[in-house]
Amino acid sequence: MLEHVELFFKSIxxxxxxxxxxxxxxxxxxxxxxxxxxVGLGAAVIFVLAVTVPMNWLLDKYLxxxxxxxxxxxxxxxxxxxxxxxxxxxATIATMVQLVEIVVEKFSPSLYNSLGIFLPLIAVNCAxxxxxxxxxxxEIETLGLAFNYGVSSGIGWFLAILAIAxxxxxxxxxNVPAPLRGLGITFIITGLMGIGFQSFGGMLTxxxxxxxxxxxxxxxxxxxxxxxPSEEEIVVEENKEIDEKVISYNDVNK
Amino acid sequence: xxxxxxxxxxxxTDPLADNNPITIQVLGICSAxxxxxxxxxxxxxxxxxxxxxxxxxxxxxxxxxxxxxKIRIIVQLIVVATLVIIVDQVLKxxxxxxxxxxxxxxxxxxxxxxxxxxxxxxxxxNGPWRSFLDGIGNSxxxxxxxxxxxxxxxxxxxxxxxxYPVLGDPIMKTGLYATGYENNGFMIIPPAALIVVGIxxxxxxxxxxxxxEEN
Numbered sequence: 001m002l003e004h005v006e007l008f009f010k011s012i013x014x015x016x017x018x019x020x021x022x023x024x025x026x027x028x029x030x031x032x033x034x035x036x037x038x039v040g041l042g043a044a045v046i047f048v049l050a051v052t053v054p055m056n057w058l059l060d061k062y063l064x065x066x067x068x069x070x071x072x073x074x075x076x077x078x079x080x081x082x083x084x085x086x087x088x089x090x091a092t093i094a095t096m097v098q099l100v101e102i103v104v105e106k107f108s109p110s111l112y113n114s115l116g117i118f119l120p121l122i123a124v125n126c127a128x129x130x131x132x133x134x135x136x137x138x139e140i141e142t143l144g145l146a147f148n149y150g151v152s153s154g155i156g157w158f159l160a161i162l163a164i165a166x167x168x169x170x171x172x173x174x175n176v177p178a179p180l181r182g183l184g185i186t187f188i189i190t191g192l193m194g195i196g197f198q199s200f201g202g203m204l205t206x207x208x209x210x211x212x213x214x215x216x217x218x219x220x221x222x223x224x225x226x227x228x229p230s231e232e233e234i235v236v237e238e239n240k241e242i243d244e245k246v247i248s249y250n251d252v253n254k
Numbered sequence: 255x256x257x258x259x260x261x262x263x264x265x266x267t268d269p270l271a272d273n274n275p276i277t278i279q280v281l282g283i284c285s286a287x288x289x290x291x292x293x294x295x296x297x298x299x300x301x302x303x304x305x306x307x308x309x310x311x312x313x314x315x316x317x318x319x320x321x322x323x324k325i326r327i328i329v330q331l332i333v334v335a336t337l338v339i340i341v342d343q344v345l346k347x348x349x350x351x352x353x354x355x356x357x358x359x360x361x362x363x364x365x366x367x368x369x370x371x372x373x374x375x376x377x378x379x380n381g382p383w384r385s386f387l388d389g390i391g392n393s394x395x396x397x398x399x400x401x402x403x404x405x406x407x408x409x410x411x412x413x414x415x416x417x418y419p420v421l422g423d424p425i426m427k428t429g430l431y432a433t434g435y436e437n438n439g440f441m442i443i444p445p446a447a448l449i450v451v452g453i454x455x456x457x458x459x460x461x462x463x464x465x466x467e468e469n
Contacts, residue, residue: 020444025283026367083343086361087335094328123327126284126365133358178466179459180452183280187452194445 004148007140011152013200017127018160019193021134024127028161029186038165039158041122046154048100048122049131052093053150054143056132059088089132097123127157164190265387269395271462275368276399277455278465282368285359286400287447294416295355296404298345300397302360304390306337307369311389314377321378330373331364338363368396403450411441 017023024045031041062068064085069076105112122128131153140146167189176185275281282303289295313333314321321329342360345353353360363369372392377385408414413421413431422429424437440446459465 022284022287022444022447023362025287026281029280029283083339086339086342086364087332089361090331090335090364091328094331098328123331124365124367124370126362126367129365130284130358130362133361137358177456178463180456181466183277184452184455184459187448187455191445191448191452194448195443198443198445 004145007145007148008152009203011149012156012159013197013203015134015153015156016160016197017130017153017157018190019197021130023130024125024157027122027125028157028164028190029183032161032165032168032186035162035165035169038161042154042158042161044122045125045127045157046151048093048097048128049150049154049157050147051100051150052096052128053131053135054147055092055096056089057135057140057143057146059092060085060136064088085133085136090129093128093132094123127153160193163193262384262387265384266391266394269391270398271395271458272465274395274399274458275371275392276396276451277458279368279371281371282366282396283451285362285366286396286403287451288444289356289359290400290403290447290450291407291411291442292355292417293401293404293408295352296400297397298349298352299356299359300393300400302341302345303363303366303368303396304393305341306334306363307372307393308386308389310334310337310369311372311377311385312382314373315380315382315385318378326378327370330370334364334369368392399451399454402454403447406450407441407446410438411446413437 015021018025018028027041032038060068062071064081066080066082067077068081069079101112131150134153135146135149140149164186168186171185171189180188269275273279276283276286285299285303289299310330310333314330317329338361341363342353345356345360372388376388380388405415409420413419413424419429421435422431424431441450
């Protein structure tokens with residue numbers, strides 16, 4: 001459970017799609033003039049990420065990774081199809097976006113009217129493909145975590161576009177130097193927001209510079225603490241319960 | 255020039271300044287910002303995009319009359335994805351270290367808005383030769399911004415260019431560092447790229463007031 005919470009907050013604040021890796025900047029800049037449209041696009045991104053990241057996780061796990069085809073039989077163990085990831089991931093995304101569009105149009109015309117125009121935009125949104133590629137690069141272990149990663153990075157993107165849209169609505173009343181108006185000031189504001197978001201870097205790591213190293217250190221520090229009070233039986237039972245929950249959660253998802 | 259008519263020359267020169275894909279058309283921002291901490295990575299990225307956009311524009315332009323318009327997005331994505339896989343495999347074979355630096359951003363060329371944007375806006379309506387020139391022109395405009403941002407970020411942030419120390423040794427205190435100069439660590443972190451691009455836009459629009467946006 002702890003790794004779910006950690007991944008959730010990490011993807012929203014520390015590895016924020018917009019401020020840390022600049023994914024989805026094109027639509028972030030193009031559709032952030034009004035809060036209402038920004039909310040629509042943000043919601044669509046959360047939804048599509050939540051669907052495509054787990055799907056691509058399954059593809060990666062059972063088709064693309066080195067030796068992933070071993071379930072077909074031992075003679076397939078040497079195959080490594082990972083060079084096909086790009087084409088398969090983008091095909092999944094384009095198909096899913098098309099499918100979502102059809103389903104939404106059929107069952108909820110009102111949602112389609114508010115969301116529909118953004119859906120074709122989303123197929124070519126870097127944040128969606130980026131979500132899948134980062135999921136692959138970071139070797140996320142379980143389907144549950146992949147789903148969590150999709151949802152939380154979507155929420156991070158949603159927060160970012162909501163914030164910039166609100167700021168842009170206000171900045172219309174400010175006296176910005178003429179050459180900076182529009183795009184220029186948006187870039188600089190985003191940069192300043194990015195610096196603000198950098199301060200979240202210490203949230204899970206205790207202020208370390210290198211998040212990965214610090215994370216390992218935190219885990220090493222935390223583990224003895226968990227083990228130390230385990231001399232008391234009650235705590236041990238609690239720990240067992242937590243462990244069982246973790247296992248059952250994963251099993252359900254498999 | 256016999257090879258290029260005046261109209262064709264404009265296809266290449268326009269995107270370099272007044273119709274720049276990054277600062278004016280607002281396309282392809284994602285990768286432009288993420289990999290510009292080093293000049294070398296910026297240059298390789300610019301060359302990769304030039305290959306993908308040049309070749310992709312030709313392919314799409316050749317197929318423009320047989321692609322059904324309803325599924326054109328998927329066709330375009332498949333063409334780009336194939337070209338990007340070629341780039342990725344070549345980088346992994348001949349420049350492994352660099353492909354580690356670029357990491358997922360090579361794959362993200364697929365969703366680089368410049369590519370889809372030029373397919374939609376140009377290659378679907380023009381012949382192969384003109385589309386090729388348009389692709390080269392736009393990727394040059396993209397590359398110019400990348401190289402400028404990469405140049406300033408690497409020079410001010412690490413005091414190096416292409417990995418060579420040009421300002422002296424910060425530890426031995428030679429060269430410029432002897433006068434008390436320090437590297438600006440701020441230029442290395444991701445948000446600095448946004449601010450550098452913002453300043454480039456500011457400079458460009460101050461020089462050419464016709465580009466200034468309404469609020």
